[in-house]
Amino acid sequence: MRRRNFVMLLGGAAVLSLRARAQQSPKMWRIGYLGFGSASSWTSEIEALRSGLRGLGYIEGKNISIEYRWAQQADQTFDLATELVQMNVDVIFAPASTQVEPARRATNRIPIVFAQHADPVGLGDVASLSRPGGNITGMSMLLTELSVKELEILSETFPNAARIGVLWNPTTPSHPTAVRAIVAASEKLGVRVVLAPAGSVAEIQEAFAMMSREQVSGVLVLSSPLYNTHGELLAEYQMKHRLPEIFANKGNVNAGGLISYGADLDDLYRRAAAYIDKIFKGAKPADLPVEQASKYLMVINLKTAKALGVTIPQNVLARADEIIE
The missing domain is CATH 3.40.50.2300 (Response regulator)
Structure with a gap:
């Protein structure tokens, strides 16, 4: 009996040991x-x-x-x-x-x-x-709705604009739908949009050269992982061609873009x-x-505005959640 109890005791201890290890080693x-x-x-x-x-x-x-x-x-x-x-x-x-x-x-x-x-x-x-x-x-x-709102903000910022460029990425699945909504909204706003597709860094450069020739007053950059990744490059082309940009993402404005309006x-x-x-x-x-x-942010880079010689209207400035000076 003593031997049997001893074996049972050992078995119980082993079970407890396994349970302890399981508790100490959670699933990875x-x-x-x-x-x-x-x-x-x-x-x-x-x-x-x-x-x-x-x-x-x-x-x-x-x-x-x-x-x-x-x-x-x-x-x-x-x-x-x-x-x-x-x-x-x-x-x-x-x-x-x-x-x-x-x-x-x-x-x-x-x-x-x-x-x-x-x-x-x-x-x-x-x-x-x-x-x-x-x-x-x-x-x-909600990219489509945001893009239309960004077009409205850009039109308010440059009320005399006759043409606004739209930089969009054919490799981003959601962009064709957003582009159609922007074109429809532009007709109501009385501005012409110049569509500039760019799915690579080389094509971004070509797109800005084309928009510059078309004499657009500003550029709406649709949200895309490619454009988010190359914020500094877009800021560089903005200054080179003197084309103020609006984005969906705050990161692009931190990199030197003029305005962003979009989800946090x-x-x-x-x-x-x-x-x-x-x-x-x-x-x-x-x-x-x-x-x-549920959280949306509007950010304005006044340092960029000054470098571009742009004056942001007071009614636009008043709606900013953050201003970079």
């Missing part, structure tokens, strides 16, 4: 981050995502790891998405439509979370905002962390409603 969740451009261009947004995850109890190296993959061109995103699928990550974080489209082609099994999708329903990435219905969900930034990307990335948390806890993307941006 893996997030595949499908980025575009260089990581240095997205430091604020990346930190916002990481901050959101930390707030939900996820610590890198302890219970999550993030596998970053950065495409330098749009045609590289599918191969990188496929690489993340082959690694069998638990979630693919594909911030915008540029990354969501190739991620969707790469997998219908691994959950995909986006943070700044321009038009998830219109592009067919989700069935509806309330019930996405597939393996994709996240936060939307840091807020969107931080909130996207909640989707990842819910998926880790067993929720299905199909059942997680897409949320829309």
Whole structure:
């Protein structure tokens, strides 16, 4: 009897030891981050995502790891998405439509979370905002509506403008829809838009040269990972051709652009962390409603305005959330 009790005691101790180890070694969740451009261009947004995850109890190296993959061109995103699928990550974080489209082609099994999708329903990435219905969900930034608003702000800033340039990226899935909305809005505003497609750095240079020849008064730069990544280059062409720019993202104004009006990307990335948390806890993307941006920022760079010799009307200045001097 004593020997049997001893064996039972050893068995119980082994079970307790295994349980203790399980508690000390939580599951290591893996997030595949499908980025575009260089990581240095997205430091604020990346930190916002990481901050959101930390707030939900996820610590890198302890219970999550993030596998970053950065495409330098749009045609590289599918191969990188496929690489993340082959690694069998638990979630693919594909911030915008540029990354969501190739991620969707790469997998219908691994959950995909986006943070700044321009038009998830219109592009067919989700069935509806309330019930996405597939393996994709996240936060939307309403690019089409924002682009029309940016055109209005640029028209207010330059009330005598006869032509306004529109820099758009044919490789960004949401841009054709936004361009159509901008053209329709321009007719109501009584201005002519000059469309300048650019899907690469070389094409950006050609687009600005063309808009300069067309004598546009300003340039509306549609939000795109390519343009967000090359903020300093766009600011350089702005000064070279004397073409004031309006953007959707504050980062472009920090880099030297004139005005931005758009969703607070840091807020969107931080909130996207909640989707990842819910998926880790067993929720299905199909059942997680897409949320829309709720915080919008208007930023004006007066230092740039002075360098361009531009006077920002008082009614536009009064609406700014932040002014860079």
